[in-house]
């Protein structure tokens with residue numbers, strides 16, 4: 228299965244992508260994670276992307292598209308993948324569709340995480356991430372046992388530079404202005420399904436599992 232998880236920042240796409248990629252052994256391709264790893268390693272991509280990311284702006288297509296298409300074309304991606312944070316514009320989606328067409332493949336399912344603004348701000352401002360294993364926490368409703376320390380690996384927790392109010396505002400503007408039109412783009416292809424990103428992770432997982440089960444039934 229080749230899926231796209233679409234939604235505003237803080238909708239829970241990453242959390243669900245981890246849950247489903249582990250359960251179904253799909254490749255989880257998070258554009259943000261790949262870019263952040265490049266920033267951390269100080270690669271050329273990372274150096275070019277850094278300031279855009281910190282301001283909550285989209286990293287230019289000339290950097291992001293090739294980077295993601297290369298990942299999608301790997302043999303590891305052959306058994307299926309979940310794209311989390313890509314595409315973020317109709318142009319990116321078109322480029323990916325063309326590339327997949329050349330391989331005789333398509334995106335099969337797009338899950339749109341419809342999420343309210345208050346929930347997004349609450350989640351993002353309280354989010355903390357482990358520097359070592361990437362596990363996510365929330366200072367109020369998913370706090371670690373020991374403040375600032377990851378329960379899973381003992382790594383240090385940090386707050387993303389773009390999880391401050393100003394950058395969050397910008398990221399939401401970018402979502403509304405450039406990414407939201409993907410809802411129509413995929414609706415027209417008949418592959419869009421909607422879930423509520425306001426629900427807790429277990430409930431969203433159930434909703435997506437239901438969509439996948441229905442698709443399996445309809446195929447047989």
Ligand code: AMP
Nearest residue numbers: 258259279280284285286291312313315
């Ligand atoms: P995320 O981790 O998905 O919230 O992404 C963090 C940041 O990475 C975004 O605010 C953008 O600066 C950049 N980014 C992630 N995905 C894309 C994309 N598909 N196109 C351009 N920039 C992106």
